[in-house]
Structure formats: structure tokens, C-alpha cells
Amino acid sequence: MVGLILGCEITFWMVIVAGLSTRYLLRKRRLGLALLALTPVVDLVLLIAAGLDLHRGAPAEFSHGLAAVYLGFSVAYGHRMIQWADVRFAYRFDSGPPPVKLYGTAYATACWKDVGRTAIAAALGSGILWLLTVVATGPTQALESTYRIFGIVLVIDTLWAARDASGRALSVAGRRPRQTTPTICPREPPGATARQTTRGTTSRWRPSSSLPARQRGSGSGENQPCSASVKLRDTDGSTGMPGPVLVETVIFFR
Structure with a gap:
């Protein structure tokens, strides 16, 4: 299952590179957009493979829970990752605007948006974990222990955004x-x-x-x-x- 997760991650980025290369290097924008639209299919393949493996009687392992974590974050952050790569491809190959590095309030706003995406990823991943628990015919203790991962990541992301926002506010106030x-x-x-x-x-x-x-x-x-x-x-x-x-x-x- 771990190998399948790695394969899906590699395939995800291969599809993105193929779509952007077709769009900016070959100048076939519609075909490139169609290739980029295939990225959710990679996640769907992983979900079906994990569900079938548990339904056939395989005992739930940490790798099955990791698949749910990967799927949750892939769906929540997938559009942003594609946008990140698209800006850099456009700048490198199509005379697009350079990537903008965020500072100050803009950076803090982006951090809090990431907290929202992490919350969405936690909700989606928890739903996928519940679905895998339903279809599994064997023991599911390994799946149930995976829920805490979402909580830990969400707390860390929130603390990072709050620390960055408060630190920059104090710095600006002290140096005004x-x-x-x-x-x-x-x-x-x-x-x-x-x-x-x-x-x-x-x-x-x-x-x-x-x-x-x-x-x-x-x-x-x-x-x-x-x-x-x-x-x-x-x-x-x-x-x-x-x-x-x-x-x-x-x-x-x-």
C-alpha cells in the first residue's frame, strides 16, 4: 500500500508536468487543461485500491490510514499546488509575471488560508477513514488510531499561523x-x-x-x-x- 501511495504521488506530479508542458511548450491549452483535469483520477484510483484491499479481508494497517491522510490533503491542497506550478511554468516559458513572494499581512493571510485548507483536509480524511472502516471486513484498530494525525497537523498549522501573525504585528509596532x-x-x-x-x-x-x-x-x-x-x-x-x-x-x- 505504501508503494501504491508513492506511485500515486509520482503520477500526480507527472500529470501536472505533462499538462503544463502541453499548455506552455506545445501551445495546446485545451489539451493541457484536459490533462490537468485528470489529477483527481489519481486520487480516485488510490481510494478504490485501498477500499478493495480492506474489503477482501486484508487487516487494516497504518498504510491504509496513510492513504486516507494523503487523499485528504491531496484534495484540499491540489488546486493550490497546480496553481503554484502553473505560475512558475508561465514565468519560465510564456513570459508570464514572476512569482510573488509574500510578506507581512499578505503572508499572514496566506498562512490562515492554509489553516482553512488543513481543516478541510482533516474533514475529508476523517470521512475517508470512516468509509474504509465501513468497507473493511477485518480488524480496523490501525485506522481508528489515524484520526489523531489530523488533529496534530491542524494544531501545528494553527499555532504557526498565530505565531507568525503576532510576531510580525509586534515587529511592525516596535519599528514604526x-x-x-x-x-x-x-x-x-x-x-x-x-x-x-x-x-x-x-x-x-x-x-x-x-x-x-x-x-x-x-x-x-x-x-x-x-x-x-x-x-x-x-x-x-x-x-x-x-x-x-x-x-x-x-x-x-x-
Whole structure:
């Protein structure tokens, strides 16, 4: 039975690779979609094989329970795995957009979605275990002890999502920059203002006497330059974390 499970897993990925290769390399999208639609057939073959083996009188073993675990997670996560492979095939062979790496809130949301998928996998796997117990004609103690696996995996997945969400929230709160007011020098030209960013801008105006000679005016009067070194701190929209500091020098002539 373990060999059959491994064979079904290998066949599952072979069908996915064949479908995506047909879709992007051979440019036959309908045929590729048809091949991808065959992935549930692999799970159905495993379910029928496990049920027939138990119905013929074979004693229930851990491998039968493992087949139920595999089927539950294969159905719950199958679409996501195909989508994961599809994005990378499209990027590599069809000039598609690059895979997006998630951070911050987006990553935490994805973790909680995985918790939901794990709950669905646990429900489906438990139903398959019950079905195998019904059709079995021999002892089924090995199947009944498999239920705890779903509970353990679901608890671990939930704790991981909660830990990641709380840890990132504390990190963002601890590193959030303070809002500051730009300081303008007395020689600020009329109507000139310092640039503002979303969070935190500091500016420092320097008189013309502090400028290098090549930036300093040659005479006196209205053409006296005054420069501003403005520190711009951008923020990452997905995490709220402060980004790199950019320094911009603006020169005004009075």
C-alpha cells in the first residue's frame, strides 16, 4: 500500500508536468487543461485500491490510514499546488509575471488560508477513514488510531499561523517611525516647501556660504543659492516597515 501511495504521488506530479508542458511548450491549452483535469483520477484510483484491499479481508494497517491522510490533503491542497506550478511554468516559458513572494499581512493571510485548507483536509480524511472502516471486513484498530494525525497537523498549522501573525504585528509596532515636522531654515525662498512622505520627513536647509564653491553664486543680490538636504524615508505598503533612506539636495536661488 505504501508503494501504491508513492506511485500515486509520482503520477500526480507527472500529470501536472505533462499538462503544463502541453499548455506552455506545445501551445495546446485545451489539451493541457484536459490533462490537468485528470489529477483527481489519481486520487480516485488510490481510494478504490485501498477500499478493495480492506474489503477482501486484508487487516487494516497504518498504510491504509496513510492513504486516507494523503487523499485528504491531496484534495484540499491540489488546486493550490497546480496553481503554484502553473505560475512558475508561465514565468519560465510564456513570459508570464514572476512569482510573488509574500510578506507581512499578505503572508499572514496566506498562512490562515492554509489553516482553512488543513481543516478541510482533516474533514475529508476523517470521512475517508470512516468509509474504509465501513468497507473493511477485518480488524480496523490501525485506522481508528489515524484520526489523531489530523488533529496534530491542524494544531501545528494553527499555532504557526498565530505565531507568525503576532510576531510580525509586534515587529511592525516596535519599528514604526515617528511623524516629524520638517525644519525650514530662515533663508527659505518664498513659496518653497519641504517634501513630505507618508511617515517621517526631516529636512535641513544650509545657507549659501556652506555650499561648495562650484554651487555658490559668484555675486551678491537676488541670485544667492540656498540648498536643502531632505531625507526621505519610504515605507513598504504591505508590511508598514520603514524602507531605505534617500537623501535629495534641492538648490533654490533667491
